[in-house]
Structure formats: structure tokens, C-alpha cells
Amino acid sequence: MEKRWLQLVIKMNKKGFLQISFAWLFAILVGAVILFLAIYLSTKLIRTEQTSIGAQTGKEIGILLNPLETSFETGKTTSLTLPVETRIYNKCNNNGIFGNQIIQISQKSFNKWTETDIDIAFSNKYIFSEKYVEGKKFYVFSKPFEFPFKVADLIYITSSLKKYCFVNPPEDIEEELLDLEQQNLLIEDCSDSKNVMVCFGDSNCNINVNYYAKYVEKNNKKMYFEGDTLMYAAIFSDSDVYECQLKRLMQRVENLALLYKDKAIFIAETGCHSNLNLMELVNIAGGFSSSEELYEMNRLVEDIKEKNELAECALW
Amino acid sequence: MCIMVMKRKSDKRGQLKIQQMAFMLMAITLFFVLVGMFVLVIKFSGLKESATELEEKNAMLLVTKLANSPEFSCGGAFGSNRINCVDADKAMMLKENMHKYINFWGVSNIEIRKIYPKADSDVICNLGNYPDCNIIKMRPKEITGYDMSNFISLCRKEFSGDEVYDKCELAKIMVSYEKK
Numbered sequence: 001m002e003k004r005w006l007q008l009v010i011k012m013n014k015k016g017f018l019q020i021s022f023a024w025l026f027a028i029l030v031g032a033v034i035l036f037l038a039i040y041l042s043t044k045l046i047r048t049e050q051t052s053i054g055a056q057t058g059k060e061i062g063i064l065l066n067p068l069e070t071s072f073e074t075g076k077t078t079s080l081t082l083p084v085e086t087r088i089y090n091k092c093n094n095n096g097i098f099g100n101q102i103i104q105i106s107q108k109s110f111n112k113w114t115e116t117d118i119d120i121a122f123s124n125k126y127i128f129s130e131k132y133v134e135g136k137k138f139y140v141f142s143k144p145f146e147f148p149f150k151v152a153d154l155i156y157i158t159s160s161l162k163k164y165c166f167v168n169p170p171e172d173i174e175e176e177l178l179d180l181e182q183q184n185l186l187i188e189d190c191s192d193s194k195n196v197m198v199c200f201g202d203s204n205c206n207i208n209v210n211y212y213a214k215y216v217e218k219n220n221k222k223m224y225f226e227g228d229t230l231m232y233a234a235i236f237s238d239s240d241v242y243e244c245q246l247k248r249l250m251q252r253v254e255n256l257a258l259l260y261k262d263k264a265i266f267i268a269e270t271g272c273h274s275n276l277n278l279m280e281l282v283n284i285a286g287g288f289s290s291s292e293e294l295y296e297m298n299r300l301v302e303d304i305k306e307k308n309e310l311a312e313c314a315l316w
Numbered sequence: 317m318c319i320m321v322m323k324r325k326s327d328k329r330g331q332l333k334i335q336q337m338a339f340m341l342m343a344i345t346l347f348f349v350l351v352g353m354f355v356l357v358i359k360f361s362g363l364k365e366s367a368t369e370l371e372e373k374n375a376m377l378l379v380t381k382l383a384n385s386p387e388f389s390c391g392g393a394f395g396s397n398r399i400n401c402v403d404a405d406k407a408m409m410l411k412e413n414m415h416k417y418i419n420f421w422g423v424s425n426i427e428i429r430k431i432y433p434k435a436d437s438d439v440i441c442n443l444g445n446y447p448d449c450n451i452i453k454m455r456p457k458e459i460t461g462y463d464m465s466n467f468i469s470l471c472r473k474e475f476s477g478d479e480v481y482d483k484c485e486l487a488k489i490m491v492s493y494e495k496k
Contacts, residue, residue: 023333030341034348041352045359052363059370066377097416123420124385150386255416256386262409270475313473313480316391 050114054105058120061088062103065125065155068142077182079160080138084108088157089132090237091119092244097255099248101125106132126245127155128237135159139182143229148305149260149316151252154229154245156236158184164235165190167199170211173228198235207235214295224291226298234291243290250288257281260315272313276304371493372462375423379464379491382421388489394471394482402428402489404472407452408441414454423491424461426454430470432486447472463492 061080068078089104100121106113126145137160142153158164165186166177177185190197199205208217209231215224216234223234223242234242261278268274281304284297308314382388383400387410390401407428410417430450441449470487473480 023330023337026334027337027341034341034345038348045355049359052359056366056370060373063370063374063377066374066381098420122422124422150389150391152386252386255413259387259406259409259413262412263403263406266409267405267473270473270480271478272473272475272480314393316386316393 047114050107050109051116051118054107054114054116055118055120057082057086057107058088058103058105058118061105062101062120062122062125065127065140068140068153068155077139077141077180080140080157082107082136082138085134085136087113087132087134088129088138090127090129090157090241092241092248094244094247094251096123098123098251099244101127101245101248103127124152125155126152126249127157128233128241128245129157130236131238131241133157133159133162135161139184141180141182143232145227145229145249147226147249147253148301148308149256151249151256154233156232158182158236160184163192163195164207165195165197167197167202167205169198169200173200176228209235224294226294226301230294246291246294247288250285254282254285257285264315267313274308274311274313274315276307276311276315278304368495371495372464375462375464375491375493378421378423379466379489382426382491383466383468383489387417390469390471394484398469398471400466401469401471401484402487404428404447404452404470407470408443408446411441411452411454412443417454421491424455424494425457425492427490427492428452428468428470428487429490430485430487447474461492461494463490465490 064080085108087106089102089106091102091104093100093102100123103120103122104116104118105120106116108114139158139160140155142155144153145151160183163184163186165188166173167188167190169177169187174187177187186195196207197205198207198209200209200211202208203217206218209215210217211231214226214231215222216231217223218234218239221239223239225231225234230246233245237245257278260276261282264274264276264278277300281300284293284300288297308316383402388402388407390398390403393403394401428451435450438451439445439449441447441452465488468487468489469484471482471484474483
């Protein structure tokens, strides 16, 4: 009898043990689900937050570049300092009437670059830089682009971590660079091998500028230019960015030329005549495909510019 | 008999414990969900606020430079290069082509309002009544939301007798943006 009693107690204890272990198992399972969900949602939230900060920073950078577009800011360098290490991706497309300047921002978080696919697009900005510029401090300067009328102010962005050393530049370029007082643009002082060498008339540097044949050679690619504004654009940007932005500039030339053509007809009613060949410019700018065409186009541009200066009523 | 009662009692206690735990876990889950929703609501309201702030900042900085952008500026058409000068003839042509420039400046509307010499009433400009009008509205819709303005000189070519001369008046350029 006593033996049977003992067996029963043991059996019961075993069942009790099973009940406790089931409760624990249940708690552990549900707890794990809750913990997993909490961690998953937190990670998602952090990513959303990082994307939102990236988008906000991108938009803010674009907005802060607004004052640089005015003509009286020309030739002046400003700096942009961000609280954390940042990569500014410079993208461009030719969609629509004016194309788009796209900025993407990636910031360092826990020693890793955050991934972002949020595009901040602007139609009225033309930024020339490498595919991405990296650092905490960025130098920004702008120059107006006239072809033959003022088309836009081109914005050049460089990182303070990258120094450009200009060797044998023409006198006016040297003067302009000295006036800019931009700390990462050096002249002749090229002791550090890390510097990006920009040589005028030499062909063994990182960037070679042929000022008279009007092209910049960079990474074995030639980018053609007309005027100093486009020369700086070619120096500071990748060929893909340069060609795309140049095409966007031509889209704006086309539309501005149409605007001036309409204005010419409109003011002709008041007896104010200006006989400019703007339709030819519209057609050439509309079919523009690469910087190689700049030289040919420049002949027409110079002709229109001269005629506008001599016109009874200047259009611009 | 006694053992059977003990077994049933311990079974019931076990079930009760599981129920208690299930309720507790549900309560904890619900708590986390509510906290999460609260955080999300705060975050998204903050996002909307910063979007509006950015719009405001854009409008503020844009209005100071808009008169100098090639689509508006006088350039050298009225003698020497002028700053904050809008070519009214060009602005009228821009108004006619505004469909191309819908999202170009990232604002909802742009308006130029002549302020001196003062007009008796507000007359919106079109190709029929120009230059005898005082408001050039880039888009026909009313200025809604918030607006920022800046003083400019508004110049045009005027014809008198057999002579064409430059006429400049004091005006205000206004850009408006919508609240997000």
C-alpha cells in the first residue's frame, strides 16, 4: 500500500513538473515572439529615422544652396559643416523639360554608412561634384554660366578632405582661385602626394586641362568646355555627372531661348526690334547630346551675343 | 480519493497560471503596441512639421534670389546689370509659358505686385491689358498657404511717340507655399 502511494506521489510530481515546464515553455515562446517583434520594429524605426534624417538633410542642403544662385554671390566660397560624417551623392537625370538634380544623403551611424534610396530632386539646381563627396565639412562655390544669356549658376561642391593642387594655371584662373580663399584649392604648393593634381598644359597629372583645345582629361575621359565656368565644372566632377548636367543646362538654354524669342515678338509691337537667330539655338540646344558639340555651338552663341549687344533693344 | 482531489486541484492551479500568464503576455503586447503607435504618431507629426519648416525656409531663401534668376532678371536689357530687377516683359512671357515651370522653383505660386506708383484698384495682367495692370500672377490660382515677399524694381520697355525708353517701377515679388 505504502509503495503504491509513493509511486502515485512520484507520478504526480512528474506531472507537476511537466505543468511548470509547459508554462515556462509557453512564456519563453511568447516572450521570444514579443522580443523578436520589439527588436524588429526598433530596427525598422531606426532605419526609417535614418532615412528621414537623410531626406531632411538632403532637402536642407538643397535649400541652403539657394542664396548661392544669385549673381552677387559669385566667386565667394561658403562652407557647409554637418554634425556627422556624411556622403552627398550627386545624381542627375534628363527627364521632363528641365531634368532633375538629385541629392542622396548617407550618414555614418555605428561606423557604418546608412543606406538610402530617397531621392531629393531639384529642377533649378546644377551641382558639379564627384559621384559622391564625403566628409563633415564641404566647400561650396558658384559661378554663372552664360550661353549667350545667363542660364544658371553652377554650384561646385568639394570635400575639405580632398585637396586640389593647380599647377601652371593661366593668370586669371590663378587670381580667381586666390580670391576664392578656399582652403582645399592650392596653387603650386603640391608637396603632399595625396593632393589631386590639376595641371594646365601637362599630361601626367590626375586631371589634365588643355586650356587652348578646351578640354579636361580625367580618368582617361575627355570633357569639353567653353568658358571658365564649365572648365571648373569638368575639373570637379565625374564625366557622367558633367555630361548629364551639361545636357540639363542645354534643356534650360532651349527654354530660355524660346522665352526670349517670345519676348522679342512681344516688344517688337512697341517698336523695339532685335533680330536674333534664336530658333537655331533652340534647335541645336534641343538636340544636344555631348560636350563635343560645344565648340560648334559656341560659334552660334558668340554670333547671337554680338547681335544682342548691337541690337536696338537688347533682350538680356 | 484524496489523491484524485489533489490531482484535480493541481491541474486547476496549473490552468489558472497559464491563463494568468496568457493575460499578462497579452497585456504586455498591447502595451508595446500602444507605445509603438504613440511613438509613430509623434514621429510623423514631427516629420510634417519639419517638411513645412523646410518649405518655409525654401520660400524665404528663394524670394531673395528669385528676381535674379534668368527667367525673371533684367540682366543688361535696361542698361547696366541690375540686381533685384525683374523684366516685366519677360515675366509676362513666362506667365504664358508657366505650364513648363510648374515644379521648377518648388513653390505653389509666384506673384509680382506693383506698389509704386499706387494703382486705384487691383488689375491682374494679361496680354490684353498689359501694361495697364498692377498684378502679374504666374498661376491663375489665388495665393494660398503662406507667402514670403521681397522688394524689387519692375522694368519694361515703354513706347512714347516714336521713342522707346526704359520704365522702372517699385514692386514686390511674392512666393507662396502650402502647409504640409
